[in-house]
Amino acid sequence: MNFKNKVVVVTGAASGIGLACCREFAGRDASVAIIDLDQKTGKRAAQELREIAGQVEFFGIDVSKRAQVQAGVARIVKKYGGIDVLINNAGIQRYASATTCSEKDWDLVLSVNLKSAFLMSKYVIPEMIKRGGGAIVITGSVQSVAAVGNSVHYVVSKHGLLGLTRSLALDYARHNIRANCVLPGAIDTPMLRWAVSLGPDPAGALAACDRMHLRGTMGRPEEVARVIAFLASDLASFMTGAAVAVDGGMLIPAGGLASQEQGLPAAKP
Numbered sequence: 001m002n003f004k005n006k007v008v009v010v011t012g013a014a015s016g017i018g019l020a021c022c023r024e025f026a027g028r029d030a031s032v033a034i035i036d037l038d039q040k041t042g043k044r045a046a047q048e049l050r051e052i053a054g055q056v057e058f059f060g061i062d063v064s065k066r067a068q069v070q071a072g073v074a075r076i077v078k079k080y081g082g083i084d085v086l087i088n089n090a091g092i093q094r095y096a097s098a099t100t101c102s103e104k105d106w107d108l109v110l111s112v113n114l115k116s117a118f119l120m121s122k123y124v125i126p127e128m129i130k131r132g133g134g135a136i137v138i139t140g141s142v143q144s145v146a147a148v149g150n151s152v153h154y155v156v157s158k159h160g161l162l163g164l165t166r167s168l169a170l171d172y173a174r175h176n177i178r179a180n181c182v183l184p185g186a187i188d189t190p191m192l193r194w195a196v197s198l199g200p201d202p203a204g205a206l207a208a209c210d211r212m213h214l215r216g217t218m219g220r221p222e223e224v225a226r227v228i229a230f231l232a233s234d235l236a237s238f239m240t241g242a243a244v245a246v247d248g249g250m251l252i253p254a255g256g257l258a259s260q261e262q263g264l265p266a267a268k269p
């Protein structure tokens, strides 16, 4: 897997899974455009990555805003000469059910998580077509195919991203553009740490996140980033429109892991 002479754009790239993606691509000789809302951490990430990659720039863009995305993509193309790979990764987490979710929060989560990936694709795909093709990877979630309680807007946004992935794969295959979606389980990032801090027992919530996975621990950002890099590479040339679980087997046990412990004969080694 080598991305020499490839321009890779990552959104939500200053932290967590996005930052791990930037490290992965930079370590494989890509030119990397870091997009994030957060100027301070974005600039710090760019500085760190310049140690390992030739060309790394930070672009302060709110990916939920059409005008900023359009102007930002134009700036990236001017600086790098084109775009080959797009990682639509920016996202936020909020908690509410249909009756408790405010219209403002619904619009915010759907804009940041889902509309952003549409907007980025809208302006990046024409640039990929000029280069003769490209690859798009979208960070969905296990919540693209299953639901977690009290997370209606997040679940809907992540289901929508899988639909977007499949639409992009279908519409742009003739332009040699592939689109795939990763479905991470619980990954130890600042977003997850923030989420567990909301409850009365953060340590207990973290331990529960570990137990959700077959190996007994949650994922690390670089474990997702490696799969994203593979999907973006030519090694995945026959993969498009796929939903790839990177979830430590979280989605495997019907009824959840606890259901496997209830009254069933113990598995023989």
Ligand SMILES: NC(=O)c1ccc[n+]([C@@H]2O[C@H](COP(=O)([O-])OP(=O)(O)OC[C@H]3O[C@@H](n4cnc5c(N)ncnc54)[C@H](O)[C@@H]3O)[C@@H](O)[C@H]2O)c1
Pocket (backbone or CB within 6 Å): 011, 012, 013, 014, 015, 016, 017, 018, 035, 036, 037, 038, 061, 062, 063, 064, 089, 090, 091, 092, 112, 139, 140, 141, 142, 183, 184, 185, 186, 187, 188, 189, 190, 191, 192
């Ligand atoms: N951490 C998990 O357990 C987990 C699991 C499944 C899916 N995901 C998804 O992975 C993606 C990355 O999550 P993470 O855990 O690394 O989170 P994170 O909070 O560590 O990083 C997200 C980054 O996105 C940026 N961002 C937020 N809104 C933005 C906007 N409007 N424009 C540009 N940048 C913006 C933030 O500033 C931040 O740097 C998200 O889409 C998330 O839904 C995370």
